[in-house]
Amino acid sequence: MSERPSTERASGTDNDADDGPNTTRRTFLKGSSAAAGMAALGLQGTDPANANDTDDADEDDDGGDDGPTNVILFVGDGQGRAQLDLGRYLKSYRKNSEKFPLNAADVTYNVDRHDAHGSAMTYPDDPEEFVADSAATATALSTGHKSYNGAIAGVKNDAGEFVPKQTVLEQARDMGYAVGLVTTARMTHATPASFASHVPSRDEEEKIAKQYVRDSGVDVLFGGARSYFLPDGRENDSANLVAEAKRNGYNYVTTASELDSLDSAPALGLFSESDHLSYTLDRQDDDDSTQPGLGAMAGTAIELLEARGGRKGFFLLVEAGRIDHASHSNYPVVAHEQLEADDVIGRLLDYAEDSHGETSVITTADHETGGLSLGTGGPYDVNFDVLDGMNASTATVVPQIEEAESREEVASIMAEQMGVELLDTELDELRAYNTPVAEILNERIRIGWTSTGHTAENVPTFATGPNAEFFDGTVDNTDIADAIRKRLNGD
Amino acid sequence: MSERPSTERASGTDNDADDGPNTTRRTFLKGSSAAAGMAALGLQGTDPANANDTDDADEDDDGGDDGPTNVILFVGDGQGRAQLDLGRYLKSYRKNSEKFPLNAADVTYNVDRHDAHGSAMTYPDDPEEFVADSAATATALSTGHKSYNGAIAGVKNDAGEFVPKQTVLEQARDMGYAVGLVTTARMTHATPASFASHVPSRDEEEKIAKQYVRDSGVDVLFGGARSYFLPDGRENDSANLVAEAKRNGYNYVTTASELDSLDSAPALGLFSESDHLSYTLDRQDDDDSTQPGLGAMAGTAIELLEARGGRKGFFLLVEAGRIDHASHSNYPVVAHEQLEADDVIGRLLDYAEDSHGETSVITTADHETGGLSLGTGGPYDVNFDVLDGMNASTATVVPQIEEAESREEVASIMAEQMGVELLDTELDELRAYNTPVAEILNERIRIGWTSTGHTAENVPTFATGPNAEFFDGTVDNTDIADAIRKRLNGD
Numbered sequence: 001m002s003e004r005p006s007t008e009r010a011s012g013t014d015n016d017a018d019d020g021p022n023t024t025r026r027t028f029l030k031g032s033s034a035a036a037g038m039a040a041l042g043l044q045g046t047d048p049a050n051a052n053d054t055d056d057a058d059e060d061d062d063g064g065d066d067g068p069t070n071v072i073l074f075v076g077d078g079q080g081r082a083q084l085d086l087g088r089y090l091k092s093y094r095k096n097s098e099k100f101p102l103n104a105a106d107v108t109y110n111v112d113r114h115d116a117h118g119s120a121m122t123y124p125d126d127p128e129e130f131v132a133d134s135a136a137t138a139t140a141l142s143t144g145h146k147s148y149n150g151a152i153a154g155v156k157n158d159a160g161e162f163v164p165k166q167t168v169l170e171q172a173r174d175m176g177y178a179v180g181l182v183t184t185a186r187m188t189h190a191t192p193a194s195f196a197s198h199v200p201s202r203d204e205e206e207k208i209a210k211q212y213v214r215d216s217g218v219d220v221l222f223g224g225a226r227s228y229f230l231p232d233g234r235e236n237d238s239a240n241l242v243a244e245a246k247r248n249g250y251n252y253v254t255t256a257s258e259l260d261s262l263d264s265a266p267a268l269g270l271f272s273e274s275d276h277l278s279y280t281l282d283r284q285d286d287d288d289s290t291q292p293g294l295g296a297m298a299g300t301a302i303e304l305l306e307a308r309g310g311r312k313g314f315f316l317l318v319e320a321g322r323i324d325h326a327s328h329s330n331y332p333v334v335a336h337e338q339l340e341a342d343d344v345i346g347r348l349l350d351y352a353e354d355s356h357g358e359t360s361v362i363t364t365a366d367h368e369t370g371g372l373s374l375g376t377g378g379p380y381d382v383n384f385d386v387l388d389g390m391n392a393s394t395a396t397v398v399p400q401i402e403e404a405e406s407r408e409e410v411a412s413i414m415a416e417q418m419g420v421e422l423l424d425t426e427l428d429e430l431r432a433y434n435t436p437v438a439e440i441l442n443e444r445i446r447i448g449w450t451s452t453g454h455t456a457e458n459v460p461t462f463a464t465g466p467n468a469e470f471f472d473g474t475v476d477n478t479d480i481a482d483a484i485r486k487r488l489n490g491d
Numbered sequence: 492m493s494e495r496p497s498t499e500r501a502s503g504t505d506n507d508a509d510d511g512p513n514t515t516r517r518t519f520l521k522g523s524s525a526a527a528g529m530a531a532l533g534l535q536g537t538d539p540a541n542a543n544d545t546d547d548a549d550e551d552d553d554g555g556d557d558g559p560t561n562v563i564l565f566v567g568d569g570q571g572r573a574q575l576d577l578g579r580y581l582k583s584y585r586k587n588s589e590k591f592p593l594n595a596a597d598v599t600y601n602v603d604r605h606d607a608h609g610s611a612m613t614y615p616d617d618p619e620e621f622v623a624d625s626a627a628t629a630t631a632l633s634t635g636h637k638s639y640n641g642a643i644a645g646v647k648n649d650a651g652e653f654v655p656k657q658t659v660l661e662q663a664r665d666m667g668y669a670v671g672l673v674t675t676a677r678m679t680h681a682t683p684a685s686f687a688s689h690v691p692s693r694d695e696e697e698k699i700a701k702q703y704v705r706d707s708g709v710d711v712l713f714g715g716a717r718s719y720f721l722p723d724g725r726e727n728d729s730a731n732l733v734a735e736a737k738r739n740g741y742n743y744v745t746t747a748s749e750l751d752s753l754d755s756a757p758a759l760g761l762f763s764e765s766d767h768l769s770y771t772l773d774r775q776d777d778d779d780s781t782q783p784g785l786g787a788m789a790g791t792a793i794e795l796l797e798a799r800g801g802r803k804g805f806f807l808l809v810e811a812g813r814i815d816h817a818s819h820s821n822y823p824v825v826a827h828e829q830l831e832a833d834d835v836i837g838r839l840l841d842y843a844e845d846s847h848g849e850t851s852v853i854t855t856a857d858h859e860t861g862g863l864s865l866g867t868g869g870p871y872d873v874n875f876d877v878l879d880g881m882n883a884s885t886a887t888v889v890p891q892i893e894e895a896e897s898r899e900e901v902a903s904i905m906a907e908q909m910g911v912e913l914l915d916t917e918l919d920e921l922r923a924y925n926t927p928v929a930e931i932l933n934e935r936i937r938i939g940w941t942s943t944g945h946t947a948e949n950v951p952t953f954a955t956g957p958n959a960e961f962f963d964g965t966v967d968n969t970d971i972a973d974a975i976r977k978r979l980n981g982d
Contacts, residue, residue, distance in 0.1 A: 081572045081610070082948045089947075101614045101621070104967040112965045118608050119572070119951075123592045130592070131871035149871065371864030371939050374947035380622035380640065382947055448862050448946075450939025456865035456873055457576045460610075472963060474603045476595040 067357025068306075068313030071172070071487050072348055073480075074361065075141070075191055075317065076341050077134060078324030078334075080368025081460055084111060086387075086447065087338025089374070093384040100384065110346035111363060114462035116471035120480060121458055122367045124149050131456045134324065135202040137366035137477055138194035142167040144481030152190065152208065153198045164198035168484045169315055173217050175488060178265065178309030180220030180301045184277045184294050185321025187212070187223030187270060191366060195317050206234050213241040213248070219265040219308050220316075222297040224277045226254065226270030233274060242268070256292035265304040269297065279322055279333050279393040280340040294320055295344045302351060313357060315488065318344065326393070327369035330449040332441050333393040334372070352464050360465030360487050364480060368457050371450030379446065386444045389419025394438045401430065401437065420444060467491070558848025559804030561797075562663070562978050563839055564971075565852065566632065566808065567832050568625060568682055569815030569825075571859025572951055575602060577878075577938065578829025580865070584875040591875065601837035602854060605953035607962035611971060612949055613858045615640050622947045625815065626693040628857035628968055629685030633658040635972030643681065643699065644689045655689035659975045660806055664708050666979060669756065669800030671711030673788045675768045676812025678703070678714030678761060682857060686808050697725050704732040704739070710756040710799050711807075713788040715768045717745065717761035724765060733759070747783035756795040760788065770813055770824050770884040771831040785811055786835045793842060804848060806979065809835065817884070818860035821940040823932050824884040825863070843955050851956030851978050855971060859948050862941030870937065877935045880910025885929045892921065892928065911935060958982070 076083070088109045092102045104112070124136035125146035133149040140146055143165035147155045154164040173179045181192040188205035196218045197211035209228040212221060227233025229241040246252055251267045253259050259269055271277060271291045283289050298318045305314035320341040326334035345363055352359040374382050397417050404410045407427055414422050414430075418441065422430065426440050442449070461480070463471035470483050567574070579600045583593045595603070615627035616637035624640040631637055634656035638646045645655040664670045672683040679696035687709045688702035700719040703712060718724025720732040737743055742758045744750050750760055762768060762782045774780050783791075789809045796805035811832040817825035836854055843850040865873050888908050895901045898918055905913050905921075909932065913921065917931050933940070952971070954962035961974050 082946075085948045088949075101612075104612050104965050104970070109965065114964075117610075117964050121592075121595050129871040130873045130875075131866040133871065368864070371862070371867060371941065373859070373862030373941040375622040375945060376862060376941045377943060380620040380624065380944060382621045384621075448941025450862065450864040450867045450941055452868060453871060454866060455573075455939075456580075457573045458579075473605075473608050474595050474600065479595070 067355075068309055068311055069177075069357060069487060069490060070306075070309070070313045070316075070352075070355065070359040071168075071484055072302075072316045072318060072352070072359065072361045073141070073484065074320070074341075074345055074348060074363040075138075076320045076323050076338070076363070076365045077185070077191055078327045078367065078369030078454070079320070079338070079341065079365035079459065080372060080455070080457060082372040082374055083323055083327065083334055083338055083368070084109075084460055086335045086372070086374055087342055089382070089384055090335045090387055091339060091342060093388055097385070097388070108346075110342050110349060111460070111462050113346070113349050114361070114363060114464045114468070116463040116468040118461050118471045118473045118475060119458035120364055120461040120475050120477045122477055123456060125155070131454050132367050133190070133202075133454065134366050135190040135194060138191040139165075140477040141364070141366065141480050142169065142195045144168075144478045144485070146478060150201050150203075152200075152202055152204075153194045154200065162198075162200040167195050168481055168488065169195040169218070169317070170216075171485060172315035172488050176309075176312045177488065178219045178305040178312070178314040179217070180265075180305050180314065180316045181218055181223070181319075182220070182294070182297045182301050182317065183223040183319035183321045184297075185223060185319060185325075186225035186228070186276055187221055188225065188228045189223075189276070189321060191319045191321060192221075192223060192317060206236050209234075209241050210239060213245045213250075213268075219314075220267050220269075220301045220304050222259070222267075222269040222271070222292075222301055223321075224270065224272040225274050226272070227274035229268075229270060242270075255290035256296060257290070259292050259296060259300055262300055262304065265308045267304055271297075276322060276325065279326065279331075279337065279395060281333055281336045281390065281393050282396045285392050285396075294318065294340055295347055298344055299347065315484070318348070320344070324366075324369045327372060327449075328452055329394065329438060330370055330442060330452060331394045331438050332387055332445050332447060333390065333395075334370075335387050336390070336393075349464055358466050360463065360468070360484075362461070362463045362471070362480060362484070364461040364477075365459035366477075367454045368459060369454050370452065371448075371455045373448045373450075374446075376442075376446055376448030382446050383444060386420060386441065390417075390441070391419060392417040394441070398437055558846075559797075559800055559802055560668075560848060560978060560981060561800070561804045561807075561843075561846065561850040562659075562975055563793075563807045563809060563843070563850065563852045564632070564975065565811070565832075565836055565839060565854040566629075566682055567811045567814050567829070567854070567856045568676070569818045569858065569860030569945070570811070570829070570832065570856035570950065571863060571946070571948060573863040573865055574814055574818065574825055574829055574859070575600075575951055577826045577863070577865055578833055580873070580875055581826045581878055582830060582833060584879055588876070588879070599837075601833050601840060602951070602953050604837070604840050605852070605854060605955045605959070607954040607959040609952050609962045609964045609966060610949035611855055611952040611966050611968045613968055614947060616646070622945050623858050624681070624693075624945065625857050626681040626685060629682040630656070631968040632855070632857065632971050633660065633686045635659075635969045635976070637969060641692050641694075643691075643693055643695075644685045645691065653689075653691040658686050659972055659979065660686040660709065660808070661707075662976060663806035663979050667803045668979065669710045669796040669803070669805040670708070671756075671792045671796050671805065671807045672709055672714070672810075673711070673785070673792050673808065674714040674810035674812045675785050675788075676714060676810060676816075677716035677719070677767055678712055679716065679719045680714075680767070680812060682810045682812060683712075683714060683808060697727050700725075700732050701730060704736045704741075704759075710805075711758050711760075711792045711795050713750070713758075713760040713762070713783075713792055714812075715761065715763040716765050717763070718765035720759075720761060733761075746781035747787060748781070750783050750787060750791055753791055753795065756799045758791075758795055760791075762788075767813060767816065770817065770822075770828065770886060772824055772827045772881065772884050773887045776883050776887075785809065785831055786838055789835055790838065806975070809839070811835070815857075815860045818863060818940075819943055820885065820929060821861055821933060821943060822885045822929050823878055823936050823938060824881065824886075825861075826878050827881070827884075840955055849957050851954065851959070851975075853952070853954045853962070853971060853975070855952040855968075856950035857968075858945045859950060860945050861943065862939075862946045864939045864941075865937075867933075867937055867939030873937050874935060877911060877932065881908075881932070882910060883908040885932070889928055 124132040126148040188208040196216040231238040615623040617639040679699040687707040722729040
């Protein structure tokens with residue numbers, strides 16, 4: 001059983017006082033399914049109906065050193081220092097806007113609860129490029145091999161041929177662990193793909209889907225974009241991979257409520273049509289959304305994997321995939337994605353503290369995206385009230401503005417959805433260029449970006465569980481794969 | 492005696508193989524005086540004549556728990572994650588440009604050698620501003636009190652009056668520790684000032700100089716800008732503070748060679764006329780420079796403080812002050828400042844490992860400056876060959892270009908001093924605007940900036956020595972003052 005963090009700071013999530021350190025696994029799972037997203041937004045905690053359902057945990061409280069070994073790798077795609085800190089301060093602002101900013105001891109930001117704190121180098125092994133893409137970095141995390149940008153779980157040999165490399169997920173599967181992949185991005189996107197498929201280019205998403213279903217043996221796959229698995233959405237062949245998965249025994253689900261009812265693996269959950277899941281803020285703001293939050297997916301995955309892994313245990317990748325997309329687009333909504341990530345990290349750490357057996361949680365990023373900074377030229381300020389006032393992402397609002405028929409309508413959309421009363425000059429700008437919504441918000445909030453691509457700084461890296469101290473300091477991203485392999489081997 | 496880092500990575504500085512873990516204090520001191528700057532540039536290590544001078548260390552090897560307590564606070568002004576990583580990769584490039592980039596295990600970057608790794612929150616207590624300046628942050632580090640931007644070691648009470656707060660240096664002094672301040676910035680600049688003076692505004696540098704000499708009791712003061720201490724340079728009174736200091740027993744020095752000959756405190760070293768010391772690269776490139784490097788100043792300070800502190804020990808602030816200035820100006824030379832910082836941090840850690848008694852080294856920053864990122868829009872690359880080819884800072888080259896009389900002369904200056912053959916379009920740009928040298932280099936190197944001011948991300952923070960584990964995680968900058976006080980109290 002892993003030790004609780006040695007820090008005296010309160011564990012548990014601040015947004016969710018009733019769902020703190022004593023949270024049971026069952027509570028985490030069901031609670032997160034219904035409430036993770038809401039809790040991330042500070043709205044509501046666990047469903048009380050489930051909060052009392054602690055029977056499972058009590059029954060399981062006979063573990064110890066002989067219990068299962070679990071390894072959970074949380075990847076915030078694009079989650080650099082500034083992204084984390086933007087989320088930290090928004091959480092602080094929401095906890096107490098009057099006393100904002102709160103001292104580090106007065107707001108629990110969940111990455112701080114890890115036992116070990118350090119950073120990871122992200123550079124690829126690419127003859128042309130020093131800044132990594134998500135394929136090369138996920139390949140480093142999954143296989144322990146640096147590779148070229150675009151590579152999915154393989155390297156090029158001297159003859160230029162693609163050579164697949166075994167991933168930590170595949171090793172775990174072969175050793176009898178239950179294995180799973182959870183992401184808010186497309187299921188076939190580079191990060192999850194690099195753990196359970198092998199292709200020379202990340203663009204081969206139809207092949208990735210095929211390898212998932214036919215070759216990977218992954219017990220739980222939860223993410224977006226079912227079109228890559230269905231005949232209508234596939235350009236290169238008309239394989240119905242959903243039907244194949246079902247024939248192979250997979251439970252297939254497409255909505256949050258179906259996810260909530262899932263009771264066994266193998267399971268395939270594809271919760272959007274052809275792209276990533278929506279940004280957290282849009283999911284929350286849309287009563288008709290059938291998409292689950294990352295916490296719901298991760299919680300259900302753990303429940304299913306725990307049952308399937310038995311005494312052996314499980315390996316699970318959880319990716320907060322849309323931090324990266326928000327950062328590519330220089331959207332301030334990256335802060336809200338970080339709040340969802342924080343909520344999930346908190347619940348993973350609760351689970352690690354609570355579980356029998358030994359659970360390692362490693363939290364890292366593949367790279368930073370956007371060159372984000374808190375503060376930019378001019379006044380020394382960052383306006384968290386503006387960030388807090390946003391009710392939807394720029395991705396949702398821009399199409400509405402493009403369709404707006406009057407200046408007044410644009411003003412009204414921005415006021416209602418973004419919480420800002422535009423100046424006349426800003427309205428002129430918005431009408432003239434049609435889409436600089438993010439620029440106006442960035443300027444108002446006062447956050448800066450240097451890029452719409454990735455950057456090469458080390459990414460903050462954290463770990464909890466046996467041998468977590470390895471992560472105290474600077475490691476290479478390939479070292480993370482090695483550390484996971486050691487845990488799987490019981491070292 | 493503090494433990495050596497638990498990591499298996501080699502200790503010692505890579506640039507300086509003969510000056511590794513077995514370095515004696517004496518070697519550090521004399522060696523650094525002559526060679527720190529050169530070592531920082533990968534040119535040369537310790538003077539062999541001194542490397543064998545281990546007598547002092549042998550004689551002192553009878554210490555243990557009864558020995559002195561030393562606390563060294565290293566502040567990289569403006570040293571954010573990206574600044575550190577830019578230095579890390581330049582060091583890696585210089586170690587082996589053919590195999591660049593080297594794995595984390597193959598290049599020793601000295602911040603990684605600390606026992607504890609975390610980050611510190613930097614926000615001020617300012618009604619108007621969320622992003623901190625160096626006065627508010629230095630006041631937080633020195634007194635444990637958040638204050639407003641501009642405050643030097645004090646806060647405003649409800650009536651708006653300035654209330655001085657005791658600093659850790661003053662506490663140390665009052666307890667019988669020897670105390671010192673070392674910086675590459677002006678001696679009277681906000682960071683050192685906040686440890687040994689109290690004024691409502693950082694701009695009151697003449698008052699700061701007066702308080703240093705008349706009130707502070709600081710045993711060692713090494714930095715830039717003697718004009719603030721001399722009658723000709725002072726606007727508000729004609730006090731000759733150098734003369735006063737001498738009358739009070741201070742040894743006064745103004746050149747690197749005089750520094751090298753210093754053999755006792757109290758000592759006042761002011762190594763430039765009216766501004767900060769030069770950028771490292773310019774100091775190295777100028778045979779006529781009489782300015783010492785940061786390593787020489789820190790090394791001599793430790794030698795003098797060690798003698799003066801006796802069995803009690805010492806407190807020393809070492810500031811790499813020009814990381815901030817390079818970042819304000821968006822100058823790529825920030826990388827070379829980080830190399831000097833790395834060299835000094837390595838030597839401080841060598842000292843902590845080697846010293847009898849207990850030495851704590853805390854390495855942090857006051858804030859990030861510039862919103863630096865490695866990589867910016869467009870190609871996924873960072874060109875360390877360009878960074879490595881620079882022979883002078885932009886600060887030196889810009890005036891030369893402004894005085895150049897022909898296009899050819901500009902091209903020649905840029906080729907010789909900056910190592911870049913300019914394109915015709917770049918030459919046009921340079922002639923038209925006169926000074927975008929930094930922009931051209933940033934574009935060539937591919938580093939990005941969001942600001943010419945500060946930003947609000949947490950700053951990387953490290954510690955070695957007793958109770959270093961406090962720094963594993965996120966702390967507030969005020970917590971650093973509290974941790975120092977505890978060490979001074981023997982906790």
